Structures are given as structure tokens and as C-alpha cells.
Amino acid sequence: MATISRGVLLNLAVLALLSTLALADSDSDRAAELFALQSRSKSGVIHLDDHSVSRFLTSTTTPRSYSLLVFFDAAQLHDKSELHLQDLRKEFSLLASSFIANNAENPSSRSKLFFCDLEFKESQSTFGQFGVNSLPHIRLVGPEVKSLKDSEQMDQGDISRMAESMSAFIESRTRLHVGPITRPPLLSKMQIMIIFTLILIWVPFAAKKVLAGETLLHDKKVWLISAVFVYFFSVAGTMHNIIRKMPMFLVDRNDPSKLVFFYQGSGMQLGAEGFAVGFLYTIVGLLLAFMTHLLVRVRNVNVQRLIMGSALLVCFWAVKKVVQLDNWKTGYGIHGFWPSS
């Protein structure tokens, strides 16, 4: 009896010892595992799912030795351009890789913070646990956090700006040093070298051609077409569309089957709208030039008459259309000035 009880006691003691060991062990184990996962991914962002979240976060005891910065992603929303999910994801992985690179010599701080992402379809329950119902969303799960809902959310303002503001967020919350964000150069060194050598090879040939006067640049038509094109491009307000990232058209809010091509209100325009009016702007001048310079050389009077009539009609219609559209868009109708008082 006594032996048994002693044996049980011993067993219990061993178990307790083992379990504490296991606990301590598992925390560093988890960190090591995260390390391994991190090194496996190219950008240093660990992809989590429901299972791994419970392994690394919910089933652990606090304090953990690491914090996780979680990016909430949803593949189904990638095509919604106004959320910028993919851009933000790119910024996030930039942040991760810069953090890892800048702390390469400092493994202790490197194992303090891991960058993870979650995909909505795969880990819906985790999204629920975090209480995330809108995207883009980034959360920092600190070492002390017990319930996932208590983890700290990054401000929309911090998210919407670049990796720099995200890193400022991390530095202020975790006291870890992220360091400068290293963005990949537009062209790699190899590409630059290749381009440079190509240019070097090409220059003598080009110089010879320029001297001989037989490049594309000597063709007046190319210049003419490009000049008119630049004009069309600018008058259409394309720059506005590029800078403001305007879509070509909108879907009508009230009736999703209808598309809106023209936007009322002078501060904004849609892509298709710009091109349409730019075309109207340009066509009149082109027709006028056609009449004054080309049509005069046509010998048949009736052909002249026919073409000129239709050209004038088109011009008239185009001008009228632009005036109308402008009136509709800005509310300004042309009217004379007459002193009223």
C-alpha cells in the first residue's frame, strides 16, 4: 500500500516536473517552430490557420515570449480595389522582411515578434475570435494578451499609409527596433547592367542613323500623331484619373445592372467620360484641319460638298454636345453678361 502510494506520489511529482518542463519547453518550442515557419516563407510572413492560431495563441499560457502581428486577409476581396488589400499585404511583407533583415544579428529581438497573416475562408472561426468584421485589419497580439479580442488593433490611418507607419506602430508598442524599410529596387542590379550594356551597344548605331537622318524621329507624321495624342490625353483629364485612380465607370447604386459613365459635379470625372469628351474636343480640330488642308485638293466638287457637309455637321454636333455636357455637369450655361443694375 505504502509502496504504491509512494509510487503514485513519485509518479505525480515526476508528472508535475515533466509538465512544467513541457510548458517551459513548449514556449521556446513554439518560438522555434515559428522561426522555422518564418524561414520557410519567402517574405518572412507566417501563414496561420485556425489550428495554428490555437497552437500559438489561444492554447498557450501567458506571458508568451513572443508577440504576433497578424494581418487579416481575404482572397475574395482582392478584386475590390478600394480596399487595397493586396497593396497592404505587400507593404506588410516588406515590413516583415525589413524587420528580419535589420535584426539578423540580434536573434533575441528577432524571436520577440513574428509576422503572420490569416485568410478569411480558411480561418473563419479565428476571425470570429478576434472579432474582426471589417478589412483591412491588422492586430498586434502581445505576450500578455489572453483573449484574442484584447489584442491591440492598428489604426486605420497607420494601415493606410505605408510600411513606415506600420513600423512606427510596432516600435511604439513593442519597443522593438524595426529599422529602415528596405524596398526592393525597381530593377535589380543584373537588369540594370544588361540595360546599360544594351544602351552602350545601341548608341553608335543610333548615332549613325541620326546622322544619316533616317530614324523614326525624322518622320513628321510620328511627331504629328504623338503631339495630337498628348493633347487628347491631357484634355481628356487622364492625368486626373491616374492621380486620383478613377475607375472607367461606376455601377449605379440604385440599379446594379446599369453603369454610370458620367459623373455629375465638376470636381471629379470618370475615365470613360474623360476620354469621350477628350475625343469630342479633338475631333473638331482634326476635321477642321482636314477640311482646310486636305479636302481642298479633292477634285470632285460633289465629293467635296458631301464630305464637308458631314464634317461640319459632326463639328457642330460635337461642340453642342460638349456645351450640353458641361451645362449638365457644372450647371454653368452660356449666357451673355448684361449689367442688371
Add this chain to the structure above:
Amino acid sequence: MAASEASTATSFRHAFGGVLSFFILILIGVLAFSIRLFSVIKYESVIHEFDPYFNYRVTQFLTKNGIYDFWNWFDDRTWYPLGRVIGGTVYPGLTLTAGTLWWILNSLNIPLSVETVCVFTAPIFSAFASWATYLLTKEVKGAGAGLTAAVLLAMVPSYISRSVAGSYDNEAVAIFALIFTFFLYIKTLNTGSLFYATLNALSYFYMVCSWGGYTFIINLIPMHALLCIVTGRYSSRLYIAYAPLVVLGTLLAALVPVVGFNAVMTSEHFASFLVFIIIHVVALVYYIKGILSPKMFKVAVTLVLSAGLIVCFAVVAILVALVASSPTKGWSGRSLSLLDPTYASKYIPIIASVSEHQPPTWPSYFMDINVLAFLVPAGIIACFLPLSDASSFVVLYIVTSVYFSGVMVRLMLVLAPAACIMSGIALSEAFDTLTRSIKFQLPGNSGGNSEANAGDASSASAGALNDVIKADKAEETAKERPSRKSKKKEREPVEKPQRNPRNERKLLVLPFEASIVGIILLVMLGAFYVVHCVWAAAEAYSAPSIVLTSHSHDGLHVFDDFREAYAWLSHNTEVDDKVASWWDYGYQTTAMANRTVIVDNNTWNNTHIATVGTAMSSPEKAAWEIFNSLDVKYVLVVFGGLVGYPSDDINKFLWMVRIGGGVFPHIKEPDYLRDGQYRIDSQATSTMLNCLMYKLSYYRFVETDGKAFDRVRRTEIGKKNFKLTHFEEVFTTHHWMVRIYKLKPPKNRLRGKAKKSKSKTSSASSSKRSGKRTRNPWQ
């Protein structure tokens, strides 16, 4: 030119045409001047808006103290207590121009005030600008196109918006300088005369003096020179037009204090130096080509080319290294945002936030250049038939400026002259063709006769153009006989149009009836343009914004509160009193009230602006301390709630909070917002309701209608009855648009404090106050 033509009949016609053009030009000048007078007629002869008041004040100083004092002027009336070096930080062109005008008028015993001269500088220079446009377009496509372009420019809305009477700003003279510089460049290019080249450099100097936009010239002209070289149009005329401009122009530009060494140090100017090197290399090549036989030349070409390329690469490498060594790559933010339009929106919010720097949408083009937008493509095509050095320049001008205007709506101003030139060319060519068609197909004319006439007429109608080309050709053959062979290619396009009328004796006309319809439509288009321009000048652009008007059912209301307030300040306060207000009103206060301000529209010191912003967003006591530490005696706020004037200080208030909070972090924007919304009604936060701006704006407001209903925010205000503890109201204008408060003198704190720590506090406070007493003797 005309006199050298043969027969007396044509010379008589040319003389008549010359006189007629002269009178038309005078009329165009009158038109350009008078269309800009709407603001004077509808309002009165005042300076407009904000920046012009600063220019006006500088001009006053110049006329009073002379040029040397102006050059060394340190202004202690603004940015108190820092002051500002005016002489070295302004473009002096406008001020010197108006000052000289005033001086000339006064020495002719025409006693005009400085203000009058300033008000009318812009319209006068618009007349000059339209004459310059005539000259430029005449060099490109002949007198007819020149006159059309001039009349279009005289009333193009985009230019009117910057040059109505009273809008006394740099652009007013700069556009004239821009066009005139381009004219002299083209003139030099057409004549190859060093005289014009020198004038060109001087005119460029005037442009540099006047406006920061001179970088457009110093990049456009090198681009054109490069274009000419690349397309095989190099000539000694190009060299004469380009090289002296770069050398003299850069030297002269460096004389302007505000430019200084920027003229050789910043990337905006590097293009001109690069092309300067290239043109010399090319000149050398052409020279060698001229003196060697073709065989020898082939040998030489390889030699020179390799050497030249090495030199070029070395220079490029040096330039690249220089550029790369500077942090912004040597470019200023504004130029960068032109090259890469998305740059500003990404990296420089302060540039992106200014409304002038927004990219325009298509209605802006219709508003600003109106029907010219339709005519420009025809002008571009006309410039390619035939392509000459001059016409390629205007094509380049329109293409670059239209692109830039697409990036920033403000640069529409640079586009406007180009659009006028192009449309002038297009209209003149179209009218030429159409009227010719009508003239030679009039029912009375018999067929055979008209055939014979047509040959003459078409050559005569293209006369103006041909004159230029002929003269060119004559000069060319005279001057450049040695290198004649090499010029063959270049002259080909020039000869073509001359051959055409002679070879094709066919009637180059359109059908009679269609031509009449065409002319009617074109005239209608022109009439539409005139109607629009007059409307724009009269209604859209002539409001001086210092005097406001509103039409209601019971007639016209005039709000002259701003001047009322400034006049009160100048009559009722000490000369050395300091007035604090938001920076928008700084220039006006110094110019009209002649009082010292803390911040003004030259926003060079962000911290100082943030201090004022912080004071405005703080509670009364804290604000009083800030203002008192700056020696401020009066605080001026603009309030539109009573009359519904939307651009008042309450609407600008969030910017004050933001700018203040940017430097002093205890001011936090969310404290002033209820659920992210800016409101001043009963839902507003207590921070908002207790801040100085709220109190100064709405003090006693409830006494006006009993309900305190704000007409701009369309709501009743949150806190209606309150007293001011540290400020007292001294003046409120007729419509309550400007309210002026005085800082109360500090309370006598001796009695309360004496009980506790007697010795310390009393000595400290008395010393503090005695210190104050020396500074503020009125207390």
C-alpha cells in the same frame, strides 16, 4: 520686308495692310485692357485677395524709399518677433515694374497714387502680352494668324482670371515676359541675329525677375534645340539663338537674389547645360563636315563621334553624380510632381492639398480656354504643314504645356497663350481657305478668269507666310554658302510649299455653299467664345474678395467689413501694436492697417504658425498666455455665421488644430470632433466649446437673433451665453464678419498670492510684471 517686294500695287497693299494691322493691334490692346476693368466698374479700384496686398505694400516701400533700401529691406512688421528679409526672398520683377511705371508717371506730372498704378498694372501688361502674342505668331505663321491669336489671347478666361484690374500678382507681368521671351527666341531663330539673341537674354532676365515659372522657359528652349538637332535641323541660326541665351541668361538669372546660385545648382537648369554641350559637339561636327571632302568626313566622323561621345558620357556622369548627391535629387518638389504626377500625392501632402495644384477635369478646360480646346488640334496640324523651326517650337510649347496643365490646374495659365497661338493659326488658316473659296466662286465670276486669278491669289493669300520663308531663304543662301550641301535636307520642307502653288494651277477651294455654312459656323464659334469670355471676366473672375456682394430679392448687398476692420485698427491702435490672426489675413493687416502681425501668407515658418494655431485652439487662459508672450495686443477673427460667409475662421479651424497639433502634441484633433464629425452645436465636445476660436467667434452672438443660429453651419450653436475672462471685445464690424478683441491686462495677483509664499511670489511676479511693463507701457 514688304517694301522689298517688286510691284507698287503689292507694296501699296502691304502698306495698307500694315496700317490696318496697326489699328487692329491698338484695338486689341484696348480690348485686352478694358475687358479686365469689370472688377473696377462693378466694385471699385482696389487690390484683390491676399498676395497682391503684399506686393502692393512692397511697391509702396519701393516708391517711398528707393531701390537700394528695397533690396536690403528687413521687414519687422511681419512674423513678429522674427521679421522677414523681403529684398532677398521676393521676385522683384512685378514690384520694380509698377514702381518704374509710377515713377515715370510722376515725373511726367501725372499724379497717380501707387495703388492706382498697381491696380492697373495687370490690364496694361495683358495688352502687352497680346501684342507679344501677335509678334510670336507672326514669326510662326504670318500676320493674319498673329492678329487672330492676339485677339484670342486678349480675352482668354484663364489669363483673365489672373490679370483683372486689381489682381496685382507676379503672373500679371510674367505671362507677357514668357511670351515675349519666346518671340525673341523665334525671332533669333528665324533671323540668326545676335542683336535679338541679346534681347532674348534680357527678356529672359525679366522673366526670371518676375516669376518662378521661368524654369519652364529654361527647359522648353533646350528641349526645342535638342529636338532640332535630333531631327537634323541644326543650323548656325539655332546656335546663335541658343548659346548666348544660356550663357547670358544664366549669368543674369544668378543676379536675382531669390534665384542666385540656384541657376547653376539645381536640376531644373541642368537640361540647358547638357544641351549647351551637345550643341557645341554638333556644331563642331557640322563645321568639320563643311571643310572636308565626303570621304575624309567619314573617317573624321568616327573620330569625332567617339571623342564626342566620351566627353558627353563624362559630363553626363558628372551631372548624374552631382544630382544623386543631393537628397531630393536636386529637384524641387513641385518640379518633381510635374515629371511624376503621382509624386506629390504620395509624398508631399502640403503641395497636394493646395487647390491650385489639383489635376483638372475636362470641364476646367472648357471653362478656362473654352472653344480654343476645339481649335488647337487644327493648329497643331497647320504647324506641320510645313514644319519650320518656328512652328516646331510652338508645337513643342503646346504639347508640354498641355501636359503640365493636366497635372496642375494652375499651369492652365501657361497653356492659355499656347492654345491662343494654335487656335489663332487654325482659325486664320480656316478663314483663309473658306474666304478664298467664296471669293473665287462668286456667281459673277466666270470660270476661266477665276482659274487664272486663283494662281495669283493663292500665292498672294499665302503671301505673308511666303514672305517669311523667302526672306529666310535669301539670308540662308547668302550666309551659309560654304556648307550648302549639308543644308539641302533642311531646306527641302521649306521649298515645298512654294513649289505647290506654282505647279498646281488648280483652284484650291471648297464648294461655295459649304464654305458659307462653314464661315457662319466658325463665326458662331467665335461669338460663343466672346460671350463666354465676357461673362467669365464680368461674373466669375472679377470679385476682389475683399469686398463681397450678394444678390437677394431686395437688391444688392455689399459687405465691406474687412476694410472697415482694418481701418479701425489703423485709426484706433498704437503704431507698434501687434495683431494676431490666422495667417490668411497677415498680408492684408500689414498692408491696410499697417500693424505688426505674427504670421502671414508667406508661410515660411511652420512653428510660428503652429503657435498661433495652438493659441486659437486652447482655452482662454492658455491662449492669453501664448499671445501675451508674443506681445500681442489685439486678436482678429473672421466670422461668417451672421451673414453666411463660408470661408471664415470657424471653417478653417480644423487646419489650425492640425497645424498646431503637428508641433505641440497636447492639441489633439479628436478632442475637437464628436464621433469624427466637426460640429459646433450642442453636440460639440467641451474642448471645442471652450477653445478661444469658438469663444471669440460666438461671443454675444445670441444677442443678434435670440437663438444664435449660425447661417454657415446651418445650426444653432452649442454654448450661447458665456463671458470672456481674458479678452475684451473692442470692435465688431457692421455684418459681424471681423471681430477684434483686446487682451485684458493681467490681473493684480498680489493680494491672493501674498498670503501664502509672500516673498517668492511677489518678487517673482513683480519682476515679471516690471519686465512686461517695459515692453508694454500701456498696462
